[in-house]
Amino acid sequence: MSAIVRVEKLSHRYASAWAIRDISFEINKTGVVGLLGSNGAGKSTTMNIMCGVLNQTEGEVFINGIDKRVNARLAKQQLGFLPQTPPLYTDFTVNEFLTYAADLRGMEKKTIKQAVAIAMDRTGITHFSERLIKNLSGGYRQRVGIAQAIIHRPKLVILDEPTNGLDPNQIIEARKLIKEIAIDHTVLLSSHVLSEINLLCRDIIMIEGGRIVFADSMDAFNNYVQPQSMLVTMEVIPPESELLKVPGVTKVQYLSNTQCRIYFSGSADITQVFIKESVQRNWRLKEIGLEKSLLDDVFKQLSHQSQFAR
Numbered sequence: 001m002s003a004i005v006r007v008e009k010l011s012h013r014y015a016s017a018w019a020i021r022d023i024s025f026e027i028n029k030t031g032v033v034g035l036l037g038s039n040g041a042g043k044s045t046t047m048n049i050m051c052g053v054l055n056q057t058e059g060e061v062f063i064n065g066i067d068k069r070v071n072a073r074l075a076k077q078q079l080g081f082l083p084q085t086p087p088l089y090t091d092f093t094v095n096e097f098l099t100y101a102a103d104l105r106g107m108e109k110k111t112i113k114q115a116v117a118i119a120m121d122r123t124g125i126t127h128f129s130e131r132l133i134k135n136l137s138g139g140y141r142q143r144v145g146i147a148q149a150i151i152h153r154p155k156l157v158i159l160d161e162p163t164n165g166l167d168p169n170q171i172i173e174a175r176k177l178i179k180e181i182a183i184d185h186t187v188l189l190s191s192h193v194l195s196e197i198n199l200l201c202r203d204i205i206m207i208e209g210g211r212i213v214f215a216d217s218m219d220a221f222n223n224y225v226q227p228q229s230m231l232v233t234m235e236v237i238p239p240e241s242e243l244l245k246v247p248g249v250t251k252v253q254y255l256s257n258t259q260c261r262i263y264f265s266g267s268a269d270i271t272q273v274f275i276k277e278s279v280q281r282n283w284r285l286k287e288i289g290l291e292k293s294l295l296d297d298v299f300k301q302l303s304h305q306s307q308f309a310r
């Protein structure tokens with residue numbers, strides 16, 4: 001069976017500068033896959049090429065096994081796209097606009113009315129069906145944007161920064177909707193907000209400087225940076241000079257009379273070494289735990305690596 005989307009060695013050059021280089025990935029399941037990268041990383045370029053808005057300089061895109069270059073029309077029927085700025089005709093009512101979008105997607109005339117009703121229902125906009133789009137709030141316009149992307153029930157839904165410009169309540173609602181849609185669609189969603197990707201996505205593809213720097217599950221991303229510190233509670237914390245004698249310990253940060261953070265280099269097995277030493281030295285250890293790296297640290301580390309790779 002063909003992958004829902006396969007991108008092979010995709011590169012694109014605007015005028016003289018390369019925006020993306022050698023981007024390759026494959027998605028085979030429903031659920032949300034996050035395309036993460038800071039501003040200018042190459043997310044929109046990648047998505048615009050996948051959706052047929054832009055023609056790549058090099059590489060291939062297959063949507064549900066169909067080569068986008070060879071059969072663009074058929075490939076486009078397999079996907080729905082919400083670009084960064086939703087392409088809405090604001091003088092249309094919601095119903096008129098979605099009917100038009102369904103027609104553009106080449107849907108059979110007799111199926112359109114029902115498809116519009118289903119898309120409005122799924123995105124929670126049925127009560128606004130006769131309202132002009134220009135009279136909708138930003139959050140509801142975004143829902144119309146998502147409705148037009150799913151109206152033809154595509155295998156793949158591509159959402160370019162879908163929560164950008166929404167207020168906090170609208171963001172929560174939009175995320176809920178995206179999760180619901182991802183139950184029976186494959187959603188590729190771009191964002192430069194790490195916490196958003198973490199909340200929504202099963203898998204993550206991170207690009208920086210136009211190149212993929214990480215592609216794996218969200219769990220693997222969270223575990224990427226090995227812990228480098230541990231939180232230790234003792235009856236009384238010994239002086240730093242004593243603690244530094246434990247092999248691997250590099251620095252001590254005193255947090256209270258009974259608690260400190262101990263930085264170490266090398267393997268996380270240091271907890272075992274530390275427990276042994278504290279028994280031998282009668283330090284009266286009460287609690288010890290490795291501190292998990294913060295997601296932001298991983299992001300910084302990977303972005304930093306790619307700056308050197310450029």
Ligand SMILES: Nc1ncnc2c1ncn2[C@@H]1O[C@H](COP(=O)(O)OP(=O)(O)OP(=O)(O)O)[C@@H](O)[C@H]1O
Pocket residue numbers: 014015018019037038039040041042043044045046192
């Ligand atoms: N039409 C264009 N002409 C020339 N350069 C462009 C054009 N569009 C994008 N670029 C450049 O290509 C690179 C990638 O841009 P792209 O918009 O794909 O990044 P992005 O990750 O989507 O960023 P953002 O989140 O800010 O939209 C950037 O250096 C950008 O300046």
